[in-house]
Amino acid sequence: MATPNTPLSGGGGPFPQGRGRAGRALRGIARPYRSSHGVGRFMLVTGTVLVVLMVLTAVFAPLLAPFGFAQVSGDDGQRFATHLEPGGDHLFGTTTQGFDVFSRVVWGARTAVTVVLLALMFSLFIGVLLGLLAGFVGRWVDRVLVMIMDALFALPALLLAIVVAFLLSEYVGGGASTAALAITAVYVPQYFRVVRAATVSAKEQTYVEAARAMGAKPVTIMVRYLLTNVIQSVPVIATLNAADAILTLAGLGFLGYGIQPTEAAEWGYDLQRAVADTGAGIWWTGLFPGLAIVLLVMGLTLMGEGLNETMNPAIRVRRLLPVSMPELTSRTSAPDAAGAGTGRERGAAGERPEQETSKDGDAS
Amino acid sequence: MPTKPEPSTAVESDARPTLMDIRDLRVHYELRGSALARLLGGGGATVKAVDGVNLALRRGEVLGLVGESGSGKTTLGRALLGLVPATAGHITYGGQDLAELNQRQLRPMRRRLQMVFQDPHAALNPSMDISTAVAHPLRIHGLVGSRAEGRARAAEAIERVGLVPAEQFLDKLPVELSGGQKQRAVIARAIICGPELLVADEPISMLDMSVRAKILELMLELRADLDLTYVYITHDLATAKFFCDRVAIMYMGRIVEIGPTDEIFADPKHPYTQALLRAVPDPDPERQVPRDLPRGEIADAAAPPHGCSFHPRCPYAFEPCGWEARDLRAMFERRWTELGEEVWERESALVGELDEIEGYQEQVRLKVGDRAPELVSLLDEARAHDPDEPLWRGVESIDSDDGTVTVRFRAGVDPALGPAGNIDVACHLHNPELRPK
Numbered sequence: 001m002a003t004p005n006t007p008l009s010g011g012g013g014p015f016p017q018g019r020g021r022a023g024r025a026l027r028g029i030a031r032p033y034r035s036s037h038g039v040g041r042f043m044l045v046t047g048t049v050l051v052v053l054m055v056l057t058a059v060f061a062p063l064l065a066p067f068g069f070a071q072v073s074g075d076d077g078q079r080f081a082t083h084l085e086p087g088g089d090h091l092f093g094t095t096t097q098g099f100d101v102f103s104r105v106v107w108g109a110r111t112a113v114t115v116v117l118l119a120l121m122f123s124l125f126i127g128v129l130l131g132l133l134a135g136f137v138g139r140w141v142d143r144v145l146v147m148i149m150d151a152l153f154a155l156p157a158l159l160l161a162i163v164v165a166f167l168l169s170e171y172v173g174g175g176a177s178t179a180a181l182a183i184t185a186v187y188v189p190q191y192f193r194v195v196r197a198a199t200v201s202a203k204e205q206t207y208v209e210a211a212r213a214m215g216a217k218p219v220t221i222m223v224r225y226l227l228t229n230v231i232q233s234v235p236v237i238a239t240l241n242a243a244d245a246i247l248t249l250a251g252l253g254f255l256g257y258g259i260q261p262t263e264a265a266e267w268g269y270d271l272q273r274a275v276a277d278t279g280a281g282i283w284w285t286g287l288f289p290g291l292a293i294v295l296l297v298m299g300l301t302l303m304g305e306g307l308n309e310t311m312n313p314a315i316r317v318r319r320l321l322p323v324s325m326p327e328l329t330s331r332t333s334a335p336d337a338a339g340a341g342t343g344r345e346r347g348a349a350g351e352r353p354e355q356e357t358s359k360d361g362d363a364s
Numbered sequence: 365m366p367t368k369p370e371p372s373t374a375v376e377s378d379a380r381p382t383l384m385d386i387r388d389l390r391v392h393y394e395l396r397g398s399a400l401a402r403l404l405g406g407g408g409a410t411v412k413a414v415d416g417v418n419l420a421l422r423r424g425e426v427l428g429l430v431g432e433s434g435s436g437k438t439t440l441g442r443a444l445l446g447l448v449p450a451t452a453g454h455i456t457y458g459g460q461d462l463a464e465l466n467q468r469q470l471r472p473m474r475r476r477l478q479m480v481f482q483d484p485h486a487a488l489n490p491s492m493d494i495s496t497a498v499a500h501p502l503r504i505h506g507l508v509g510s511r512a513e514g515r516a517r518a519a520e521a522i523e524r525v526g527l528v529p530a531e532q533f534l535d536k537l538p539v540e541l542s543g544g545q546k547q548r549a550v551i552a553r554a555i556i557c558g559p560e561l562l563v564a565d566e567p568i569s570m571l572d573m574s575v576r577a578k579i580l581e582l583m584l585e586l587r588a589d590l591d592l593t594y595v596y597i598t599h600d601l602a603t604a605k606f607f608c609d610r611v612a613i614m615y616m617g618r619i620v621e622i623g624p625t626d627e628i629f630a631d632p633k634h635p636y637t638q639a640l641l642r643a644v645p646d647p648d649p650e651r652q653v654p655r656d657l658p659r660g661e662i663a664d665a666a667a668p669p670h671g672c673s674f675h676p677r678c679p680y681a682f683e684p685c686g687w688e689a690r691d692l693r694a695m696f697e698r699r700w701t702e703l704g705e706e707v708w709e710r711e712s713a714l715v716g717e718l719d720e721i722e723g724y725q726e727q728v729r730l731k732v733g734d735r736a737p738e739l740v741s742l743l744d745e746a747r748a749h750d751p752d753e754p755l756w757r758g759v760e761s762i763d764s765d766d767g768t769v770t771v772r773f774r775a776g777v778d779p780a781l782g783p784a785g786n787i788d789v790a791c792h793l794h795n796p797e798l799r800p801k
């Protein structure tokens with residue numbers, strides 16, 4: 001400032017830092033759970049429990065699985081009997097090749113979670129980056145990117161994944177990263193579309209012009225003013241896409257374009273091997289991997305739909321009614337405080353320097 | 365409303381040095397026509413949002429830009445800061461012409477040129493907390509070394525704008541603040557880099573009545589403390605009277621009158637200013653003033669009137685004010701609204717489709733065949749019915765020839781800003797050469 005006031009303290013930062021940010025992040029995660037209700041809450045909680053169980057299984061697979069995913073003989077060196085019924089040493093039985101089904105299902109969870117996480121990260125990164133760029137820069141960049149993404153989007157998901165997996169398998173091999181990249185190609189266009197649309201509308205906001213008026217570079221505007229706001233629509237799609245990605249991964253495995261059996265255990269591949277067994281009355285080789293797929297897909301879908309229900313503004317209106325009731329001790333929350341308007345920190349706002357009432361409702 | 369602090373009027377305003385000099389500034393927006401129209405080469409219409417503005421901003425003054433919605437105030441304010449590219453003209457500031465710099469060259473200058481927005485809620489990034497938002501200009505311009513330093517400076521600025529104690533606001537998100545508090549935060553962000561010029565675009569129009577005066581007082585305090593120059597944009601004359609040293613009245617992208625606030629309020633020269641002031645019965649901002657402007661709406665910005673753009677609404681309009689075909693049509697519309705359906709049915713059959721009376725031509729030809737004498741007498745009757753209608757002053761002749769009635773108007777002249785005492789005004793009434801004797 002031209003006439004600086006007395007500094008409050010010598011640059012050391014007189015106010016506690018970090019706490020606010022970490023606290024806000026935690027509150028952000030907790031928010032959908034706290035503000036959900038009814039069916040939405042049921043879906044959200046059930047889905048989260050299923051997903052957490054699967055993730056725990058994946059993380060602790062080495063402890064949970066009695067055998068390795070490609071192990072066909074016990075520690076004594078004796079080969080497992082094939083087609084053993086569930087029970088005894090082999091909780092879910094054994095397969096034609098003599099694999100332990102329980103171990104394969106557990107290791108399969110690890111594969112699924114790894115691949116989907118990788119794919120999610122790749123596609124989020126690429127999709128968000130390109131969407132932001134196209135939406136912000138506009139002009140020919142936008143037109144070219146939209147054209148490419150539309151073309152990708154028009155292809156059937158599994159076909160696209162197969163083509164990418166096939167092309168990559170020569171260079172990258174048949175492991176988890178190939179599968180993840182194949183799935184990435186499928187989901188990039190979705191993030192791209194959502195983020196681009198959000199960017200195009202956010203770009204017109206006054207705060208973006210304010211940033212320009214401050215002298216911010218385009219990159220700063222994109223990262224500090226646009227990204228943080230457009231990213232908010234992503235968790236819902238990401239969760240729903242994760243569910244879809246599990247199916248795509250299994251589909252790839254089932255058709256033989258996925259992860260090679262020597263690289264990792266994979267449910268889709270196991271299912272494909274189990275097809276022949278069903279005729280012979282061997283149900284356990286197919287049932288358990290199939291069940292694992294269903295549970296994980298269901299968990300992710302419930303979570304995504306639950307999030308959608310609580311975070312979608314159209315539905316949120318219903319939820320607003322009880323919140324905007326006049327409160328005696330603290331002022332009523334603004335409409336866009338929807339999630340936050342549960343009374344927290346309202347106490348502090350009560351000691352305002354002057355009596356001011358917000359007109360945010362009219363303004364936005 | 366408290367009285368205006370002394371220093372603003374005590375200094376003889378002409379004695380102040382010029383901070384920014386604006387010469388013949390134009391900002392035109394190309395409106396895209398339909399795809400077909402563009403294909404046929406017609407192109408879209410052009411909105412002359414700012415159309416030839418001359419202005420010398422003096423250091424330390426508060427200049428009000430006053431006008432109805434759509435008169436180009438915001439566009440002019442943004443153009444001063446280089447936020448919209450100038451179509452033509454010069455903005456001389458600090459030895460440079462802002463109109464010629466590109467965005468990259470403008471960025472370092474933005475420290476000194478800041479803006480306060482109409483809607484404080486929209487002007488703050490909803491996902492950035494107040495301390496980060498307020499300190500961000502410092503970080504952008506590399507004026508602080510660390511987050512902690514930025515935060516401390518933000519705390520200072522926040523307290524400076526009356527958000528005390530700062531700790532209570534630093535970690536809040538914009539949504540947790542009231543409208544007035546948000547506007548204070550926006551002001552804190554605007555002053556944190558030590559600007560010279562602040563463009564405030566209707567900074568209080570979206571706030572509650574109870575806080576409006578406080579925000580203006582804060583801005584006056586800041587001006588005194590930080591040596592600021594303000595361009596204050598408003599459609600509300602009452603606050604302009606309280607807040608500004610000089611006011612510029614804008615109409616359709618032009619300044620039609622500019623001068624010291626006291627003088628303009630005491631003795632407005634331009635008929636538009638007079639009308640605006642009549643619509644403000646009382647300088648009390650608590651009162652919602654009725655807009656009681658003379659007939660008609662602000663004209664279509666994509667097709668501004670010929671001559672003086674205010675002439676279709678001006679009660680004093682006379683010969684050189686820019687009469688054209690559209691005014692004849694408007695005259696008939698007013699006449700038929702007044703006289704009712706029967707007259708409309710009878711006369712519209714004679715006049716023909718009003719929509720076809722269009723264009724800028726200073727001469728209208730109505731092809732009516734053998735009913736020409738009837739039309740001439742109708743025009744005479746209309747004139748006799750309302751002889752005070754300014755349009756008739758502009759009609760030079762009405763001739764009937766071979767089934768065509770030709771109405772000729774006097775040539776229109778575009779009024780330029782010229783002196784009338786301490787005030788500059790763009791109106792032929794104040795032009796010694798054109799003014800009626």
Ligand SMILES: Nc1ncnc2c1ncn2[C@@H]1O[C@H](COP(=O)(O)OP(=O)(O)O)[C@@H](O)[C@H]1O
Nearest residue numbers: 393411413432433434435436437438439440665
């Ligand atoms: N981005 C734009 N594109 C096209 N026309 C615009 C744009 N911004 C403003 N205008 C037009 O320019 C004129 C002046 O607008 P503005 O400067 O916002 O006026 P004010 O602030 O006085 O209400 C209006 O006719 C408006 O429609």
Ligand code: SF4
Nearest residue numbers: 672675678685791792
């Ligand atoms: S020049 Fe003056 S008198 Fe003529 S129309 Fe314009 S404002 Fe009215």
Ligand SMILES: [Mg+2]
Nearest residue numbers: 434437438439
């Ligand atoms: Mg405006």
